[in-house]
Amino acid sequence: MSSEDGRRPDPATDAFVAHRNLLFTVAYEMLGSAVDAEDVLQETWLRWAGVDLGTVRDHRAYLVRITTRQALGRLRTLSRRKESYVGPWLPEPLLTSPDVADQVELADSISMAMMMVLETLTPTERAVFVLREVFDLGYDEIAEAVGKTPVTVRQIAHRARAHVAARRPRGTVSADRARAAIAAFQRAVETGDLRDLLDLLAPDVVAMSDGGGVKTAMPRPTVGAEQVARLLATGVALWGPVATTESTQVNGHPALILRIDGEIDLVVAMRLDEGRITGIYTVRNPEKLTHMGRETAVSL
Template sequence: MSEDGHRPDPATEAFVTHRNLLFTVAYELLGSAADAEDVLQETWLRWAGVDLSAVRDRRAYLVRITTRQALGRLRVLGRRKESYVGPWLPEPLLTAPDVAEDVELADSISLAMMLVLETLGPAERAVFVLRDVFDLGYDEIAEAVGKSLPAVRQIAHRARAHVAARRPRGAVSAAETRAALGAFQRAVETGDLQGLLDLLAPDVVALSDGGGVKQAMPRPVVGAEKVGRLLAAGVAVWGPVSTVQRTEVNGHPALILRVDGEIDLVVALRMDDGRVTGIYTVRNPEKLTRMERATAVSR
């Protein structure tokens, strides 16, 4: 209801009803909450001028507008990434505990999965997300991405195979991730790294995103020995000045490290077969603005 006690107009009501869904679509396509919010503003401007009497499915129509705007913004974001300093990681979102209860949604927005989506082309990413995450029909997806129905089916098949070959192997329990993060927390708080080192897979990859603003690794670090040395150096710096908070980021357990009360970095892990295969740390302050209040996401 509006402040004067009247129902909002149908266009506003539909947009508000589906806003969290539309944000999630845009975020999964872009990996940036700030850009996703801009896409939502553009979606609203276009939606406000639509003749609703000609719209059969308002949810699908809104998703279509959002997808088109996000695809356009992907080109701009691509140029921005080309000049980005160091590894680029998706913008992490503090999420409510109930997000983890929707296993498919939590899987689709995990930082590990978002990095897999980064390896898809724009059309492949859009088709995969709309079909496999949000269960849109192929006809609706075809309209959203401007492709023929047969082409969309081929793209979906290709994207699904691409993702399957790169996504985490097997189901990862939250308990396993919490245990690994607990070892990380103990390392920071006590200086004892052995429990964490024992969990590293031989081919573990560490990525750190400072955006050229905060000190971070300029390139990925690969291999348990090299990552172990990196962690030892990091613990030596973080331990004396940090407080560690366990939380939920992108639907999965994660850690927030604070220095003098301010968020310094977010740590998320990728787990495969009980071992840590990915360590993702985000330090770029522009990407940490969603860490104080939970962001609503939905399917």
């Protein structure tokens, strides 16, 4: 609130609103779920509203600490939910504005490829890595947020950094190369001609689809160029006659939306390593497509 509308300023609300996009991004990178990240923000606000601001030196740091603690608790609950999830679990895609792609560090940190890497960390490792490597928080601040000593946090950060470095995409991929890969997929669906798309597949490409038990999807990842090529040929034969396609920006990178009867049926994102497609991620679970109707604001 502000004095412009005739009401007294509310410092707590002003501080929360000022940092909301940052807090959402922290929660989303920790959880891989926009729905859960929004719930974490609600919980953060409820706790922040009860804080005596006179005792808070740094509003941003305090809010990040609350958000991290709430996200850690929810991440452990989410981990248990994933154990009974039907089929592969993929992060929830976000429709992002074109300017996010220009912020290379932000785009890389929320890319579907990086979100998949973060899934391989323990909850505490993920929190420490995100806060340190993405948001550049000090070890003392992170220690308060995760309930560990600064020395322990340094050790966790080192371990998480090495783990991620061994698994993150190799080499820098230009925006043009990423758009070309998505365009090849789009042409395949629209024309049935898969040649350009298949030429881009790496020998060790992995395809995963997430239907959540609600929509038909692969029960397990498909590995290898030959196997993925057969899968794509089957998919194109099914989608081509009925789907309309739209290239867009998802998680700061080029992606493809397929609609059937005007409704979003699936979102396709890719991982590229040294110019070749090494990951194809298809999200069909309707519960994970709710943020595709509007752009989601993210920030560092």
